[in-house]
Amino acid sequence: MILFIKLLLAHLLGDFIWQPNSWVADKETKKHKSIYLYFHILLHGILAAILVWEIAFIPYAILIAISHGIIDLIKLNFQQNKTKRTWFIADQIAHILVLIAIVLLYQNKTINFIWFDNQFWILITGFLFITKPTSIFIKTIISIWSPESQDSNQDNSLANAGNYIGILERLFVFCFILTGHFEAIGFLLAAKSIFRFGDLKEAKDRKLTEYVLIGTLISFGVAITVGLIVQALLLQLL
Template structure:
């Protein structure tokens, strides 16, 4: 585990701490001809070797470094085909982690992977999934009759309310599992403070009631999910 941790740390340092924005821009513009692509890969290699400080790991680090070069190069050419640059970015990061994992545990890859899957708390996974998009859809159905009577705020970010709700429910679920019920009250208070100015300026009783009902529903679904998870 310590080997994977050190290589993962090297990846974080090389990809995020020691990669200036101008390197990224230069790589996107010049792709395989960019000198910073090769400097970036070399930095990864050096950081990994320094953290491991053992020449016995030279071959594994070389394999990871070469795969890093190939993955980054593929991302540079694939990114223009994606509408959102975040998609190839996350695919890139996942592939890097998979390579590190496979190199570290190549001797017992299947047994170790099976062991990891056996330790997954599927009840927790189900609770997390439920409080995300399924809960958003359920709330949308429950509030459908009311939402038609509320004037839309065209200045809002697209789907901002949905993602705020998902994040707050995840926090509530986490607080319940940790047994920190008081933190839920703090979260409600913080949300009230942020919403106060909007409601004050709009002076819209229907909007106030709609937001209040939506907030209570959101927190209620998360609390029920946390209680059910702990019960079973």
């Protein structure tokens, strides 16, 4: 575990702390012709070797540097302005997976798929259910009450912001239940109510207020129900 933490620290230093914006801009413009791309690759190899500080790890540090360069080149050549966020996430996931593979390879270990036991499948199912599936479920239920004023205010809101807020709040509730912090759910609900109160008061639309309230209560209700079900199933496995 400590080896992975050291490599993760090296990655954070090389990719974020010690990589100037000028390097990033030059790489995006010149791609494989950018001298800063190779400085960046070299930096990752040096950081990994220094932080691990073992002679036997030097070939693995070189492997980290080379794989980092390949991943970055793929991102630089395929990303566009509209897809930068997607490629950034994919790029970081790929780097982390490489670090995990290097740790397993260096420590002469193999991935044990027994890690994915019954508890894992219960957790991942509950986690995924309260994201997009629940959003669609809630949207379908409350669509019959959709207020007219909602459409007129749409331009003043970030695209899909309500959907993402709902997913995040359900994930928070889910985690609070599994960790036994039920009081935090009340705090979260109160905080959302405070932020929403101003908008609803200005709108002076009772239908909109009721619409938002129904959606919020259903969202919290589903998250709490799923959290309790998952918690009960996990307890049965102990």
